Amino acid sequence: MSPAMHIHPLITDSDSLKALCERLAKSDFVAVDTEFMRENTFWPELCLVQIGNTEEAAAVDPKAEGIDLKPMLDLFVDNEDVLKVFHAGGQDIEIIYNLTGRTPHPLFDTQIAAMALGLGEQVGYSNLVESLIGKTLDKGARFTDWARRPLDKRQIDYAIGDVTHLATLFPKMLERLRRTGRGAWLDEEMERLADPSNYEQDPALAWRRVRISSRKPEVLGRLKAAAAWREQEARSKNLPRGRIMKDETLADVASHPPAGQEGLARVRGLSPAWAGNDIGGRLMAAIASSKPMAAEELPPREDRGPGLGKEGALVADLLKLLLKIRSRETNVAARLIARSEELELLAAGRRDGLSILEGWRFEQFGRDALDLVEGRLAFAVLGGKLKMTRTEIAAVEDTDEVEDSAETPLEH
Numbered sequence: 374m375s376p377a378m379h380i381h382p383l384i385t386d387s388d389s390l391k392a393l394c395e396r397l398a399k400s401d402f403v404a405v406d407t408e409f410m411r412e413n414t415f416w417p418e419l420c421l422v423q424i425g426n427t428e429e430a431a432a433v434d435p436k437a438e439g440i441d442l443k444p445m446l447d448l449f450v451d452n453e454d455v456l457k458v459f460h461a462g463g464q465d466i467e468i469i470y471n472l473t474g475r476t477p478h479p480l481f482d483t484q485i486a487a488m489a490l491g492l493g494e495q496v497g498y499s500n501l502v503e504s505l506i507g508k509t510l511d512k513g514a515r516f517t518d519w520a521r522r523p524l525d526k527r528q529i530d531y532a533i534g535d536v537t538h539l540a541t542l543f544p545k546m547l548e549r550l551r552r553t554g555r556g557a558w559l560d561e562e563m564e565r566l567a568d569p570s571n572y573e574q575d576p577a578l579a580w581r582r583v584r585i586s587s588r589k590p591e592v593l594g595r596l597k598a599a600a601a602w603r604e605q606e607a608r609s610k611n612l613p614r615g616r617i618m619k620d621e622t623l624a625d626v627a628s629h630p631p632a633g634q635e636g637l638a639r640v641r642g643l644s645p646a647w648a649g650n651d652i653g654g655r656l657m658a659a660i661a662s663s664k665p666m667a668a669e670e671l672p673p674r675e676d677r678g679p680g681l682g683k684e685g686a687l688v689a690d691l692l693k694l695l696l697k698i699r700s701r702e703t704n705v706a707a708r709l710i711a712r713s714e715e716l717e718l719l720a721a722g723r724r725d726g727l728s729i730l731e732g733w734r735f736e737q738f739g740r741d742a743l744d745l746v747e748g749r750l751a752f753a754v755l756g757g758k759l760k761m762t763r764t765e766i767a768a769v770e771d772t773d774e775v776e777d778s779a780e781t782p783l784e785h
Contacts, residue, residue: 402426410519598662598663
C-alpha cells in the first residue's frame with residue numbers, strides 16, 4: 374500500500390459515494406472487490422463493495438439506509454474509459470450483472486493474468502500479493518459475517534486491504550505482460566470473462582448442472598422440466614436450490630417419476646408432506662408437462678470424448694503430454710492453454726468450435742496438437758530427452774515427393 378494512498382472510512386451515504394465515483398472516473402483503472410453472503414439465499418446478498426485506485430480506496434456499505442449505488446454501478450458498466458480490475462472476479466461480476474443486467478467492461482482479472490505469467494494455476498490472492506509485492510495478508514476476518522452490522526474497524530481494514538493491494542499489483546502485472554508480449558492473449562480472455570451469457574441463469578438450462586447417468590430422451594426431458602421448476606421455486610423464495618430439492622433427488626425423480634403426487638411421500642430426500650401440498654403439486658405438473666429431449670439438445674456421453682475409443686484415449690493422453698511440455702516451455706499455466714475435454718474432443722475427430730484451434734492458443738499449442746493427431750508430429754527420445762519430431766508424413770506433405778525423409782527434432 375502506498376503511504377500516500379488515502380483510505381476513507383466506511384461510506385454509508387449517497388453524496389460521499391457519488392463524490393468518490395466522480396474522482397475514480399478520472400482514473401485509468403479502478404480495483405474492485407465485493408463481500409457477500411449466499412449460503413442461505415438463491416441470490417447472493419451484497420454486503421460490502423471495495424473500490425480504489427493508486428491514490429485512494431474505500432469500502433461502501435450497500436446495506437446502508439437510503440444509499441444510492443447508481444454512481445458506482447454506472448462506473449462499473451457504463452464508463453468504458455476506466456478499466457475495472459478484479460482478482461478471480463467471476464462472483465463479483467455475477468453480482469454486478471444481477472444488479473444491472475450488464476457486466477463490467479472493460480475488465481482485467483489478475484488471476485487469469487497470473488496464469489499467463491507462469492505464476493500458477495488459479496493462484497490465490499494472498500499468494501499473489503506475497504509473491505509480487507512482498508506483503509502478508511491478515512486472514513483473520515476472511516470468514517466474517519459480512520451481513521451483520523455494525524462492521525468493526527478490523528473488518529473494514531481487511532476488506533479495503535484487498536483493493537489497495539490489488540491497485541498495487543495490477544501495474545506490476547501489466548508491465549510483466551508487456552515485457553512478455555502476452556497482453557494480446559489476455560484481451561481475448563477478458564472479453565470471454567465479460568460475456569453476459571456467463572452470468573445468465575436461464576431456468577431452461579438449469580438441468581445441465583445436475584449429474585445424471587441416463588441419456589434417455591424421456592428421462593432428460595423430465596430432468597429439464599423438473600430443474601426449471603426448481604429454479605423458479607428457488608428464485609421466488611430466494612432460497613438455495615438445494616433447500617428446495619437436492620440434485621440427487623431431482624435426478625431420482627426424473628429417472629423414476631412417481632405415478633401420482635402421493636408417490637412423492639416415498640421419494641428419498643423429500644418430506645412426506647409433498648404428497649399433498651402445493652409444492653409437490655407444482656413438481657408433478659412440471660413432470661407431466663415434460664417432453665422427451667430433442668436429439669440436438671442431448672449432452673455428449675460422459676466418456677473420454679464422443680467415439681474416442683481405446684486408441685483415441687491414447688491419443689488424448691499424448692495430447693496431454695504435449696500440453697504439459699508446451700506449458701513448461703512457455704511458462705504458461707496448462708489450464709489457461711487448454712482444457713482436458715477439448716483435448717479429448719480433438720482426439721475424437723472434432724475440429725469445429727475448439728478454442729485451442731483459434732487465436733493465440735492455436736499458435737502456441739493447437740497447431741502442434743493438430744499435427745500430432747493427424748500424424749505429422751511424434752514424440753521421440755533423442756539424447757536422453759523427450760523431443761517432438763516431424764514425421765515422414767509431414768515431410769512428404771511439405772515436399773510433395775513420395776520419398777523417405779529423416780525425422781527432424783522441433784526446437785521450441
